[in-house]
Amino acid sequence: MREIIGEAGDIVEKEIITLKDYKRFREIGRQINDEEFLYFASYDERMFLRLPEIAKKEGHNNWLEPEDDD
């Protein structure tokens, strides 16, 4: 199991999550391989629930990447 998928897991579990974390998470999402697919799928669900925390800090959600943009 590669470091980056562990890193994605660590990001969504952070007590305080930032826009920088989110950007890194999305970068990782574009690099995952077949073996890591399942884990990233779950982390992505977690990240969705944490978006409001980032929006609260940023005051808006114009920073959303295409994966999350409605």
Next chain:
Amino acid sequence: MSRILEKLADQHEERLLNVLYNLENDVVKEVTRASKGQLVSQRLAIQLQPKIRQAIEENFLNEADILINEEYNKIAKEVLDNFGELKIPKKFKSLTEVDLQTINALKFQSFSGFEDIAERFLKVINDEVYQSAIAGRPFEDMVSNIRSHINGVYKQSNVREINELVDFVNENKFDVTKKAQVDEAIRKLHTQYASDRAGNNLRRYAGQIAHDSVMQFHGQFTVAKAKEAGIDKFSYTGTLVRDSREFCQRMLNRVLTEEQIREIWNTQGWAGKSTGDPFIVRGGYRCRHTWIPTIDETIDEIPEQPEEEQEEPTPIKKGRRSTLNNPVKESEVDVISSSIVADRLQKQITKNAKDERYPPVGNSRFSETNVGKVTGVEKLEDEIASQLNIVMQELDELAELYNVPKLRSITVSAKGRALMSMGDGNLRINPKYFNKKNVDKDTERFRNAFTGKGYSQRETDLAKKFKIGDSVTKERKKNPDTWVRPHNAFFYFDDEFDKFRNVLYHEFAHTVHQLKNRPKRIPLYDQPPIEEKLTNKVFDEGMFFKKGASRYSTADVQEWFAENFSLYHMGKEQLVDPKFIQFLEDEVLK
């Protein structure tokens, strides 16, 4: 049944099945002509509907009409010939004016059975075309689906061996000496070329109704004539075949009174029994036996039902309402078109979105773009959409149980990687994980992640071993050798429908912690009450949420809640963290 009746039933079935190939060609020709082999627009899909109706009427219904009007007189003659052999007054052996009226009424009734099926499949084909327009389904896929809706695995194909197998089956279907070879060809068609196809196609129903219609017409006219002649004894007649029902084997050649026959009908059950009158439906669908009137002096005893017969599994009932206590099983799912599901869900969601417990627009932490909408359900295969429709009934029940509003939007989209997500009653589903057909290299990764195959096989294996109480302290996220729990709760379920249901329950759990007891107006990003309680529990009692049955339940306290919730409501209490049950009782359900 008599040889004449047997021959008629088989001939009618064969004639009707042959016509379905003309129908398949005509419908495909019409769709190709109108679309020029390109993607179908929604407008075109609607314009095609009368043409498709016309094709069904000119082929299927026209042949049914000819069969009934020209051939059913032969059945009536067969009944009268049988009466001719009985020692009864001559007046009951001839065709009367009343008989002619009865025959006409029965013919009309038979035709309406064919019309019902025609209407049903007209809708299925129209839905297929319309759904293809909405989903942007490639033309070739749409045509292939239309062919499947009509002829199932017997559809015409570009693959030579498929056509050869289909031709062989069609040519020898009624030849008993070639039954083994025909069975093998059918098996090959199903397993090698169409293993994922459900048997709900027009051919299946057309063949059945062509056969049963002959038998039922015979049964009804026979009973009418018997009553007229005052005969109340009947002999169960016909020949046994390899797969004859136990009931038919037990009844064969018995002479019973009408009263006895009705008593058996009301008190005994058997595999394949269908609803209706015992003289008309007899052993069940495709039964090859008939009750023939007799003036025999001897009357047999009612044969007892064998013990093991009572242990036969209950026939699968499709279309029933699903409940938390008795959820619909995979085998009970009545597969309907995803566009019909979309319509049904839209009505439900429109109503749900008006629930006053939802925060006013602008007061949700999550996107409100889709509130009140059902979007993209057509991207789900019919089977999966039908499953969604069923689980929605259970989610409604959960909403009532927890006193939270029911879901207010469903978006099916392949964007993002999550299987599903939920924010304040807005559900998002990624179809790539759940659709079973046309799986290519890309979607195989999604499928394996959900089904626990390929790289995810390890998760399936772990789910078979783990028990609550097993030590999890040595698990390390990045070291698979240390894992003792599967990553997700859905791996604890064997069939895909239950896995799908589990993910939906998990998502619904997020609705519970997001919306339960939530005041209508709170500062936009403040935690709602249940989430606040969960967070406080963590700070007060330490990392107590690390002992769930899945590794994902350790991601944070909300996922711990959702994973345990999904297992708790799906009968896996033995895998639920006892602290979850305590939290549920003390803080959520009180």
